Each structure stands twice: as C-alpha cells, then as structure tokens.
Amino acid sequence: MAVSSFAANPLAPDWLSVPDDANALVSGLWSRTVSRDAGELTVGGVRSSELVAHYGTPLYVVDEADVRARAAETRSAFVDAFERIGSAAKVYYAGKAFLSIEVARWMTEAGLNVDVCSGGELAVALAAGVDPMNLGFHGNNKSLAEIDRAVSVGIGAIIIDSAQEIERVAAAAERHGRVQRVRLRVNSGVHAHTHAFLATAHEDQKFGIALADATDAVAAIRQHPALDFLGLHCHIGSQIFGADGFAESAARLLAVHKRLLVGGHVPELNLGGGFGVAYTAADDPSPIRELASRIAETVAAACADLDIPVPVVAFEPGRSIIGTAGLTLYTAGTSKDVRVAYQDDGETAVRRYVSVDGGMSDNARTALYGADYSVRIANRVTDAPPALVRVAGKHCESGDIVVDADYLPADVAPGDVLAVAATGAYCWSLASNYNHVGRPAVVAVRDGSSRVIVRGETEADLLARDAAYVPSAAAEPATAYPATEQPTDGEGAQA
Template structure:
C-alpha cells in the first residue's frame, strides 16, 4: 500500500525511503554522509556556509572519469576500423577556463560555437588544431579569429558561409579546414527545440534535392537547380583552393536515448560520402556524427553507457562502409551533456513553503506542496524552455516525515518559474533547509541569466575533499557596472 498521489506523473514512483539517493542521477562521489548530502567527502552544509546558495557544485573526478569513458570506449570500438575516434567536448553545454583545462588534460578536443567560447579555449591554452567552431550565423570576426588561430575545423553551415570562409582564408593566404554540416532528415525522439537534423529548422545543408526536384536525397549532381544544397556545397568546397574539405558533419538533437536515429544518420552520411567519391573521385577523410546522448534526470531516464553506444555505432559504420566499398573515415563525436550533466548539482536554500489543494477529475481534491528556493529560472531555464523534468532531495538532513508530492519553484516573478515539477519530498521540508537538484551540469549555468536583476551563481569544483571556486558568483556591482548612469551637467 503506497500513498502515491494521483497528481504525480506515471513515471514517478512513491519512495520507500525518501532519504535514499537514486545514484544514477548523481556524480559518483555524491553520497549521504550520515544524514547530510556530501560530495567528495564534503558536506553540503559546509559548502553552503563557505560559498552561499544558489551554488553549482561539480565533481572534478566525475567529470574526468566520464570524459575518459567516452574516449576509451570509442577508441576501443573503432580501433580496427579507423584507428580511433576524436572526441570533441561540446563546450556549449558548460564551459569555463577550468573545464577547458580538464578537457585538454583528459585528451579530448573542444567544440566551440561562438567567439566567446573560442576565447575561453584560447585562454586555456588549447592548441588551435584541437578546436572546432560551429554556428549557423558566424560573424566575419569569429571566422577570422578561427583562421588566425588555425582551428582544426570550421563546421560550415550554409553555402553563403562557405563562400565567406573561402574569401577570408584566401585574403590571409591560408587554407581553411572545413567540415560541412548536413541535415540528413532524421527525426530524433526528443523535444522539438533540441531536435536538429530534420529539414524544417535553421541548421545545416540539406541532403534532399532542391524543391520540386525528383533527385534522390543526397544526390551529388555537379551543380544546378536539381543538386541538393549538400551536393552544391561539396562541389564548391572542392573548387576553392583556400578550402581543405575534411568531411561532413551532422547532429540529430539532444537528450536522445534510442539508437535508431544515430544509426540512420550514419548510414545516410556514409552513403553521401560514397556518392561524393563516385562523382568527384575523392574519399573525404572525416565524418562527425555529433552528440546528443541522453542522461538520467529522473528515474524514468535510462541512458546507455558509452561502451554500448560506441559498439553499436562502430557496427553500423563498419558494415555500411563495407557495403559501399568505402574506406572508413576518421570518426569524431561531440558529447557535452553526457560528460558534464550528471557531474553537477545545484544547491539551494528553501524559503517559503505552502500546501495547496488541486482538483482531480472524478476524485477528491489532492494536496501538492510548494517549496520555494533562492534560485530558479535564472539559473535553470530548461524546465520553462523544454518542459524538462528534474529531481530533488532534502540535502541538509535526513527526515522521518511522510513523503509528499512537491513542486520546487523559484523566486522569480513568473508562475512558470518551476525548477522541479514533480518530486516526493519529506512533508517537513521547510525554510532554511538545503535542497539539491542533480543533473544540472549541462545547459543550466550556460543558459543562466540576470532575470529580475538576479546575480548568477558561483560554480565550485570539488576534488578529493577540497573545494575551490572555478567561476565566481556575480555581485550587484557586476550587474550595475554595465548599466550606464545618467550624467549631470
């Protein structure tokens, strides 16, 4: 007999022990140390006292371990096919100078998608040849900087951009290393806003023929109205002396668990490379299959381990290349969330709490408890952007109180400011308690804002019993420094 609420989603189970951690959601060095949550041997109460809340807490050891697991698994799976894999950490998920150092020290490369991210990489001293630059609307300044530091790849997103890269490289008397981002028409099983390989969106060069054309998807006609944008880009890139065309790239979306989308994308891009070979007599040496591997935000999520992903991908690439008579290109991937997401939790202090009654069709109204915390959509906008679900625990103590369906909400002046939509927390969770939300390493601090003029939180890295700031929290002085005051005569 359970006390689960009819308001709870079907995937949310009633906890037998509200104090027990679901370890799949947390960094590997997070535990209950006595009654209190700890990370790397440090209790959260001590962290809150030293650094305040809200606070992003990242496990350095866990980050490094997850980075190594991708590198080792993919290198092993592809060793006999193409000698290994280049792992580009997707900096957009979360990037600061210290994270960039960890990426480089673990033997990964770094994918950037703006001049600012490129500046972080340069500040960290990452060699240009280990960097990539993405983006659907790169400025000439960003492209120029990439060329000046000799980035290993510029991922070109459109035909006009290809011409700009060629002109900028030619003016510098250099050659640009280019990959072409293609949209293979794969509909990934994820939120609409983070599915990126179908036709009707802003990214990439379509594999499909021109509108009104009967050309098959991926047709590599030499030029003309019936060639696909992807085919036109290949022909143009090969014709430019200032372009070194490395290969092609795709990214089907984010937070994906099923393997079918990745496998279909790989088959379509390899077929396209075979058509390029047949038309132009060139076997392009590289293929980037992007990232988007999902993590566990709640008990409903079942991510695949890197070794399983790598083995499945290697099987598809190897068998498809054999069928096409194609030399296996050097493979690269771009995990971001899958490395950093689970390494981090956000620590909040609870404030106002209340219980409400919610009408249920055909039944008596049911209670829902609201727990307000001292952060919210300014440090995690994903729930309001993508309907993202998270979990939470009472972190500063254990509780013997009854678990009740709760909603963790922020302190912003928006009714949609929800951090965790549905979670069972102890009924006695109250003001002053610390609440921890796991899985906030990816796209939380990176998407953070100053909404309501709230300062962005600090980021603390924990390793082997010590904690240090890697990004300091903003202050009101930081915010006011950009606000131009009225001058007086």
C-alpha cells in the first residue's frame, strides 16, 4: 500500500495503515461481486440501500455466487492436486462455520461432503437432502441420542474422539445392524500460530487423543465387527495462511498410519481444515490451489520415504469457503470522541467510537478472540479525511466491539450504513440473544436479486420461548419496521 498523505493516529495498531481514501475497498477482504455503484456499496448486483430498505439492519449478507465458486474451486484444487500424485481427495464443508439448508445444498451441488458436529447440524443437513453417506460427524461429547441417530440414518463417518466413544458407537451400530465407518481424532502435537482458544492440536486440550495412544485405540476399534476403521483425523488450528503446519502434521500422522497398516486396511487420512482468510489488509493467506499443491507434494514425499501407498486424503474447509463471501450491514447511531493517553508523559490522541445497532450478539469473535475486522461506509462516499474509529455494539458490555480499529471518513454520521467485511464464517453461527436482541436475518444475493435464507428474529420470537409469557393486545411486542417506514437512524430496525 502506498504511503498516505495523512498522518497515522498513534492509537492505531502497527499493522493498520492510514489510507488516502477511506472509502476504498481493499482487495481480498470483500466478496468478489462487491463494488461501488455511484458511491454506494453493492453486492451481488444489489445496492446496500435496497437491502436495508427491505430487511433492516443488522443484516448478514451472503454472496451466493461467490460461495458456490469458492466451494467448487476448493474441491477442484484438492482433487487435482492429489490426482497428480496418484491418489484422491475428499472435501467436507465444515458446517460449524455457517450452516443453513440453502448453504448445505450449495455445498452438495458443488460436489462437497458436509461435516457436522451436533444433532442440530445433522438435522439441517438432512433437511437439505444431503445424502447421509456424504456426512461426517464430529464432536468431543456426542450424546447417545446423537450417535444413535447418526448411525440410524446411515451417516458416512463418525469421528471418534475418545476411548469411551468407541464402545458407544459400536453399541449403536450393533443395535441398528450396521457396520459404521469411523475415523479416530488424534493430536499430532502441531498447532497453528493463532489465538490460544483456536489452537486445537495441543496435547492439553479437549479434542481427540494423544498420537502415542492411537495404536491401542485403533486396535480397540478393530475388535468390533460393527466398526470399520477409515483412518486418522487431525485438526491443527484455524486461520492458517500456509502449508508448513499441515506438512509437519501429515508427516507425524503418516508414521503412525504406516504402523496401523500392519493390522489392516487404512484407506484414508483426514488432515482437517483451518485455511485462513483476510480480515484486514495485513492478512495474506495463501491461495487455496497453492495450499492444495504444497500439501499434496509433502504427503507424496512422506509416503515415499515411508514406502507406503498414498491414502485418500480428506480436508474440512469452512471459513475459506464462506468467510469472505459474507458481510454484515449495520446502521450507525451515536458517536463520541474519546481522548486517550498513549505516552507516559500524558500525550493524548482521539479515538472515535461509532456505535451501531448490532454488536457482540451478531459477531462475538472480536470479544471472544480479539479478532480484527475491516469496515467501510456503504451508503455513500465522501472527501472527508480518514479518522481512526472503533465500531462498538449496542450491548451493555465494555468489550462489545465489532471493529477494534479502522479508518473511516471523519464525517461518518448517524444513519450511515456501515459494512463489515468477511463476516460469513463464525458470526451467525456464534450469534446469541444477549440483552434480548433478536438474531439478524441472513440474506443471499445473486444476479441483482436477494432473498432471505434464514429468517431474522423478532421480539415476538423471543417472547414465545418464555414460558411465563401470555400474549396481550395491550402489550404487543415491537416488530420490524415495514420497508416503507424505516427510521432515519436505523434505531430498532430488525429483519
């Protein structure tokens, strides 16, 4: 990025550059159809003002064409890479990133399998018509009911997460007269350099078993005629930008894989997912085709060193397929300038807090992980100089921050529509009703049209779950504003 003619705010993080144009859309952060039309942000050919008028804010917007394209490109990248080394690849969409009936259908139409990790996610996938054989079921504490249902519908694979689960899955398979295919989740000791809460391959953590215990666990699986062992599974973390971690993890897993071949067939190896996306201009993830090629090459080399055939290798991307393809629209409300000391001698600078009509109930990642996001004014462009802003939510928590630091035009004002980039993954799926705020709708846009794929919650929805609630004509809960009666500052608007 070129050096800006504007001075940086000393409160800004080191990675954040001050832009010459605070309206500009940084390449790689937004879905492929996002652009500005007469100054207004559009996505999928639909203007942000049109989306706000029809659905209100906050609003999750998913670029359907981009999601479908990324799903197909991801599958093609891994299939092609492993065909070149004489093997094959399977790609599972990690439903935990964002799952709805429509999204599950998009994934299957792109040729992907689907990974679920709860009874609810399984129900969504089945409602979408996904072939149960194309599903994988994760989870460190699957209930007996969840295991029983998964086996009964003929799920393609259950990922065993503990020694106790071996017996549980075997009992369910015997009860239903099935031979259930299973994988064993292990910890390779390799983890991505990421937030501690996301690093899921440490030995001291809740998922999987130690790699040193895998041989005994697989022997226990093989003692059950009702279980069919597919192979090992490992997940090394999230927001991974390169292939080195996968290469090291694969090498460790394949050494055990070779020992397991002595006792029987081991057709597959699952290396998990965690491929990262760009949330800010400082992020530089590797292209998926480059990642796939490098991982395939390292797997081939490791298998050659071990003198074993290359197994079918499975992957579970989620964020890299849907993360960048989503954005969230908010309406700006109040703002305030806060003077903050940044040096021991008392030198201060101004940080502007811009509050919006959503917050940690629709995007928990900033508060939960310290995640960074990027924001732009969506309804207009302006010649105002850039000002450092912190976009805050409306909830009664000081940590209710949506965007910790970015530059917006200094004339950002109440009523402006703000767009936050790359919110397609782990925003709706982590959403809550904190402060009794309804979860926003999810709208898919494509070729100039939009449609709701997940309905937003109203106050009536929230009250309907309260066992003490008795509807009264004198105390009807507020509902969404009609499209023709949207308030000018966005207050209360809710799809």
